[in-house]
Amino acid sequence: MRVALFITCVNDTLFPGTGRAVVTLLRRLGCDVDFPRAQTCCGQMHVNTGYPEEGRRLARHFVDVFAEYDAVVAPSGSCAAMVREQYPRLARTPAVPASITAGAPADLITGTLPPSAEETAAPGARERPRPGSFAEEVAATVPKVHELSEFLVDVLGVTDVGAYFPHRVTYHPTCHSLRALRLGDRPTRLLEQVRGLELVPLPGADECCGFGGTFAVKNPAISAAMCADKVHNVATTGAEVLCAADNSCLMHIGGTLSRQRTGVRIMHLAEILAATETGDHGVVRG
Amino acid sequence: MSGGATFLGMPAFPVNAAAAVQDSQLRYNLRKATHTIRGKRALAVGELPDWTELRRAAKEIKDHTLRNLERYLVRMEEAVTAAGGHVHWAADAEEANRIVADLVKATGETSVVKVKSMATQEIGLNEALELEGITAYETDLAELIVQLGDDWPSHILVPAIHRNRSEIREIFREKMADWGRAAPEDLTDEPRALAEAARLHLRERFLSTRVAISGANFMIAETGTLVVLESEGNGRMCLTLPETLISVVGIEKLLPSWQDLEVFLQLLPRSSTGERMNPYTSTWTGAAEGQEFHLVLLDNGRTDVLADEIGRQALRCIRCSACLNVCPVYERAGGHAYGSVYPGPIGAILTPQLRGTASELDASLPYASTLCGACFDACPVAIDIPEVLVHLRGRVRHPRVERLGMRAAGWVFNRPARLARTQRLGGRLRRFVPGRLPGPLSAWTDTRDIPDIPSESFRDWWDRTDGGVK
Numbered sequence: 043m044r045v046a047l048f049i050t051c052v053n054d055t056l057f058p059g060t061g062r063a064v065v066t067l068l069r070r071l072g073c074d075v076d077f078p079r080a081q082t083c084c085g086q087m088h089v090n091t092g093y094p095e096e097g098r099r100l101a102r103h104f105v106d107v108f109a110e111y112d113a114v115v116a117p118s119g120s121c122a123a124m125v126r127e128q129y130p131r132l133a134r135t136p137a138v139p140a141s142i143t144a145g146a147p148a149d150l151i152t153g154t155l156p157p158s159a160e161e162t163a164a165p166g167a168r169e170r171p172r173p174g175s176f177a178e179e180v181a182a183t184v185p186k187v188h189e190l191s192e193f194l195v196d197v198l199g200v201t202d203v204g205a206y207f208p209h210r211v212t213y214h215p216t217c218h219s220l221r222a223l224r225l226g227d228r229p230t231r232l233l234e235q236v237r238g239l240e241l242v243p244l245p246g247a248d249e250c251c252g253f254g255g256t257f258a259v260k261n262p263a264i265s266a267a268m269c270a271d272k273v274h275n276v277a278t279t280g281a282e283v284l285c286a287a288d289n290s291c292l293m294h295i296g297g298t299l300s301r302q303r304t305g306v307r308i309m310h311l312a313e314i315l316a317a318t319e320t321g322d323h324g325v326v327r328g
Numbered sequence: 329m330s331g332g333a334t335f336l337g338m339p340a341f342p343v344n345a346a347a348a349v350q351d352s353q354l355r356y357n358l359r360k361a362t363h364t365i366r367g368k369r370a371l372a373v374g375e376l377p378d379w380t381e382l383r384r385a386a387k388e389i390k391d392h393t394l395r396n397l398e399r400y401l402v403r404m405e406e407a408v409t410a411a412g413g414h415v416h417w418a419a420d421a422e423e424a425n426r427i428v429a430d431l432v433k434a435t436g437e438t439s440v441v442k443v444k445s446m447a448t449q450e451i452g453l454n455e456a457l458e459l460e461g462i463t464a465y466e467t468d469l470a471e472l473i474v475q476l477g478d479d480w481p482s483h484i485l486v487p488a489i490h491r492n493r494s495e496i497r498e499i500f501r502e503k504m505a506d507w508g509r510a511a512p513e514d515l516t517d518e519p520r521a522l523a524e525a526a527r528l529h530l531r532e533r534f535l536s537t538r539v540a541i542s543g544a545n546f547m548i549a550e551t552g553t554l555v556v557l558e559s560e561g562n563g564r565m566c567l568t569l570p571e572t573l574i575s576v577v578g579i580e581k582l583l584p585s586w587q588d589l590e591v592f593l594q595l596l597p598r599s600s601t602g603e604r605m606n607p608y609t610s611t612w613t614g615a616a617e618g619q620e621f622h623l624v625l626l627d628n629g630r631t632d633v634l635a636d637e638i639g640r641q642a643l644r645c646i647r648c649s650a651c652l653n654v655c656p657v658y659e660r661a662g663g664h665a666y667g668s669v670y671p672g673p674i675g676a677i678l679t680p681q682l683r684g685t686a687s688e689l690d691a692s693l694p695y696a697s698t699l700c701g702a703c704f705d706a707c708p709v710a711i712d713i714p715e716v717l718v719h720l721r722g723r724v725r726h727p728r729v730e731r732l733g734m735r736a737a738g739w740v741f742n743r744p745a746r747l748a749r750t751q752r753l754g755g756r757l758r759r760f761v762p763g764r765l766p767g768p769l770s771a772w773t774d775t776r777d778i779p780d781i782p783s784e785s786f787r788d789w790w791d792r793t794d795g796g797v798k
C-alpha cells in the first residue's frame with residue numbers, strides 16, 4: 043500500500059526521530075511510504091490561537107498536497123484531530139455573525155431576529171458541499187487521513203507489529219486522541235503486543251496535561267500546575283518511559299520531567315513500535 | 329451584564345488564576361468537591377442506557393426552541409397573562425433591576441427573600457435593590473454562605489464550593505446575627521449542625537417576608553408554567569409563602585411543551601448533582617389565589633448571542649455545572665478567576681458573548697482552556713464548548729507581539745522551502761539556544777526544559793538518505 047506521511051511540523055523540526063521511526067515501522071509492515079516534500083503544518087496553532095485566516099490558508103495547502111493519495115498517516119493525535127474536526131469548519135463559508143464587541147443587536151422582542159443558516163438553507167445543505175468547492179475537496183481528503191495507531195489497527199489490521207522493547211512503560215492518552223479522535227484502546231493494544239514491554243497503567247490518565255498549545259504560554263501558572271500533577275502521577279507508576287501518540291504533549295510533560303530530574307524518558311508510540319531486537323535506528327531520539 | 333460590582337475591572341484570567349493556584353487550601357477544597365461530584369455524575373449517567381439519545385433530544389429541543397424563540401416567547405406571555413400573571417420584558421440588566429425594584433416598592437416592603445437564581449446574580453439585582461433601600465435575603469444554603477461571608481459565588485451549583493466546613497462555621501458565627509437570628513454559641517463544623525443553624529435562621533425570614541424573587545430552570549410556553557429544581561426545599565417555601573412572587577428568567581430558558589420537560593428532568597439532576605432525581609421540583613402557572621405573580625423576561629445580551637451561528641449553542645445551557653466539575657482549569661483556577669457569575673468552561677464562552685470582549689478580562693476568557701474537550705463530553709445538551717472557544721478566539725483583539733509571531737510562523741509555513749531553511753538555521757544555532765527563553769516564552773522555560781533542537785530535520789534526513797534507503 044502506498045502511504046503518504048504527514049510528519050507534522052513539530053515532528054519534522056523537533057522530533058525527526060519519530061518521523062524516522064514511522065518510516066521504519068510502516069516499511070516493515072509492507073507499506074510503500076512517501077513523504078510529500080511540499081507539506082508544512084496543519085494550521086492547528088493558528089486556528090486554536092484565533093487566527094482562522096492563516097489556518098484556512100494552511101488547510102488549503104494541506105489539501106493540495108495530500109488530495110491525490112489513498113492514505114495519509116500522521117504520528118500525531120492532535121494534528122489528525124485538527125484535520126478531521128476543524129478543516130470542514132474552516133472550509134464552510136465563514137458565517138456572518140454579529141460582532142461580539144459591537145454591532146446592532148438583533149431585536150428579538152420586536153421580532154427582527156435574523157434567520158439562522160439552518161432555516162435559510164435547504165435541509166441537509168450544510169452537509170452537502172457545493173461541487174468543486176473547497177468544502178468538497180476537504181470532504182474528499184479528510185477521510186483518508188489517519189492517526190498512526192488508527193492506521194495500524196483499522197486499516198492494516200495489525201496489533202502485533204513485531205516490536206521488541208524490554209522496558210516498563212506507561213501510556214498517556216492525550217486529550218485529542220482520547221476525546222476528539224476517540225482512539226480508545228488502539229494504542230495500548232499495540233503496546234501490549236510489544237515483546238518485553240511491561241505496560242503499567244497511569245493514574246488520572248484521561249486528565250489533560252496542561253499543554254494546550256499556546257495555553258502553556260498564555261496561562262503558565264495553571265499549565266504548570268496541571269503538568270505537575272501529571273508528572274506526579276507518572277512518577278507513581280515507576281515507569282522508565284512515558285509514551286504517547288503526540289509529541290507536543292510529550293514535549294510539555296517531558297520538559298517538566300527533565301526539569302524535575304525524574305529520569306523518566308519520553309517516547310512517541312511510533313518509536314517504541316519501531317524498536318526490534320536487532321535494534322532499529324527508529325528509537326534514537328533527536 | 330453588570331455581573332456584580334466587584335467583577336468590574338478585574339485583571340485578566342491568567343493573573344487571577346495564577347494567584348488562585350497558589351492558594352493550597354482553595355485547591356484542596358476544589359479538587360475534593362469537584363472530584364466527588366464528578367464521580368457521582370459518572371455513575372448516575374452510566375446507569376441510563378439511553379443517555380446519548382436523551383442528550384441528542386435535549387440538544388434538538390433547545391435548538392428548535394431557540395430558532396423559534398420569538399414565537400414561543402409570545403405564547404409564554406399569552407399563557408402567563410391568561411393565568412392571571414403579569415409579564416415584563418427587560419432588554420438589559422438596568423431595565424430588569426428597575427422593573428423589580430418598582431414592583432417591590434409598590435408592595436411597600438423593604439425586604440425580599442430569594443430563591444437561588446443565576447439570572448438575578450448576572451444582573452446584580454441584590455446590589456441594585458440595596459441602592460433602593462431593599463434588602464434581599466438569599467435562602468439557598470450555599471448562597472447564604474456567600475452572602476453572609478460578603479463573598480462572591482464561585483460555582484454555578486455550589487456557589488460556596490471554595491469554602492470548607494470550618495470556614496463556614498466561622499462565617500455563621502461571625503455574621504449570622506447581623507442578618508437575623510444568630511448562630512448558636514456552641515456551633516460545631518458538623519454538616520448537621522451547620523444545616524440546622526441555617527434552617528433556624530432562614531425559617532424566620534420565610535415567615536416574616538411578603539415578597540419573594542426567584543429565577544426558573546425552565547419555562548413551558550404551552551401553559552405558561554415555570555419550573556424550579558432544588559435540593560433543600562427552601563425555594564418551595566419562597567414560592568408559596570409570600571404574597572408577591574417576582575420571577576426573573578432569561579429568555580433562553582423556554583421549552584415548547586410539558587412533554588419536552590421529561591427529557592430535561594432526567595438530564596439535569598444526573599448531570600449536576602449525580603442524583604437520579606432532584607428532591608424538590610416546583611412548578612407554578614400564573615398567579616395563585618391571594619398571590620400576585622410577575623414574570624420578568626430578561627434579554628441582557630442573549631439576542632446578540634442568538635445571532636451568532638456558532639456561539640448560539642451556549643444558549644442551550646441548562647446550568648448543570650457538569651462542565652465545571654470536569655474542567656482541569658477550573659479545578660485549579662477556582663471560580664472567582666473568571667470574573668463572572670458564570671465560571672468554568674460555560675463561563676468562558678458565555679460571558680464574553682453576553683458582555684462583549686472590550687475588557688482585558690473578557691478578552692482573556694476564551695483562552696482559559698486547553699481545549700481538552702472534557703467539558704463537551706460532560707455537557708448534557710452537547711454544547712461544543714471547544715468549538716465556541718476557538719470561534720471566539722478568532723474574534724478577540726490579539727496582542728501585537730503575538731500577531732507578529734503568528735504572521736511570521738504563517739509566512740514560514742506557507743512555503744516548504746522557507747520551513748526547511750528555518751529548520752536548518754535552527755539546527756545550526758542550536759548550541760546557542762538558551763535554557764531560559766526571553767519575553768512571553770519565558771513562561772515556558774520557568775517550569776520546563778525545552779527539547780534539544782536536532783541537528784537535522786526530518787525533511788533534510790529524507791532528502792539526504794533518499795527516504796532512508798541510502
Ligand code: SF4
Nearest residue numbers: 645646648649651707
Ligand atoms: S455548558 Fe453544558 S455542562 Fe456546562 S453548565 Fe451548561 S449544560 Fe451544564
